[in-house]
Amino acid sequence: MTVEPALPAELPAAIAASPRGSQVGAFFDLDGTLVDGFTATAHAGDRIRRRQARLGEVTGVIEAAMRYRFGRVDFAKLLERAAGYLRGESLAELDDIGERLFRERVRSRLFPAMHEVVLAHQRRGHTVVMCSSALTIHAEPVARFLEIEHVVCNHFEVDADGRLTGRIQRPVIWGRRKADAVVALCQRRDIALADSWFYADGNEDIALMSLVGQPRPVNPRRxxxxxxxxxxxxxxxxxxxxxxxxxxLRGVLK
Known part of the structure; x- marks a missing residue:
């Protein structure tokens, strides 16, 4: 396996020595873990460049990016704000935009070493899951590229015509709620948390990190x-x- 020098040699060896099979979970956060930075800024930056964003949206995005960088994000409020800006938009069209922005701006921000970690778990037949507080339009393109079948993330609420209502489906996947969602997935798919791995960078992920047998903080915040x-x-x-x-801020200012 080819990995970056920053990836300790013990990790590929430990994954290779772990039990085979789908009863072992490998859970990956997205922002700051699989991808360098905050994926939502790519979409926000695109709206700013295309002059689709109002002034309040621009300042809100910059504030959110700074809060993310310093670990002070209230994701529930941030997501509700984002959904409000996009009220009335077609979810199908936003999905297409998310795929385009992944190719143009997000793919180059993937951590190569973490891609290798994903591949190592896939080779062991583990159930690989992206579990993120991001929205589908930001999370799913990354999951497709990495061939991660299972995604636990936040969803826009849509009306009968597939347009955003301005709200987020409840419960919001964040902190303890993310841990609860992963526990429920493990129960449905007979995954043993005691044998499972979790890779994440955020303080809010301590709840889930404490439940798995193989916790692996990645570039962890304080x-x-x-x-x-x-x-x-x-x-x-x-x-x-x-x-x-x-x-x-990179995705906003680039």
Whole structure:
């Protein structure tokens, strides 16, 4: 397996030595874990460049990106704000935009080392799951590219014509709610959390990180890093070629 130097040699060896089969889960956060930064900024930046965004939306996006960078995002409020800006839009058209922006702007921000980790779990026949607080239009293109079959994420509420109502389906996948959604998935698919892995960067992911047998913080923010040190969780440090990590504003300003 070819990996970045930043990926410890013990990780590929540990995955290769783990039990085979779908009863083992490999759960991956998206923003800051599989992708460098905040995927939603690619869509926000596109709307700004095309002059589709109002002033309040522009300032809201920059504020959200800064809060993400410093780990101060209230995702429920952020998602409700985003849904409000897009009220009346066609979900099918937004899906197409999400796929285009993945090709144009997000694909180059994938962490190569984390792609290798996904592949390593897939080779073991593990149930690989993207579990993210992102919306479908941002999460699903990445999952398709990485051939991740299962996605737990947030969904826009739509009307009978497939247009956004301005609300998010409940419950919002975030923090403890994300952990609850993953536990429910494990129960449905007979996945053993004690044998499973979870890769994430955010403080809000401590709840789920504490449930799996193989926690792996990736470029962890302060609170998660402190918890990892206290618990002895192995920490991964990864980058994209020629870039630092966790630049939440890149997708807006590029």
């Amino acid at each position: 609170e998660l890093a402190a918890r990892a040190a206290a618990e002895g969780w192995p920490v991964l440090r990864v980058t994209t070629p020629g870039r630092g990590s966790h630049d939440g």
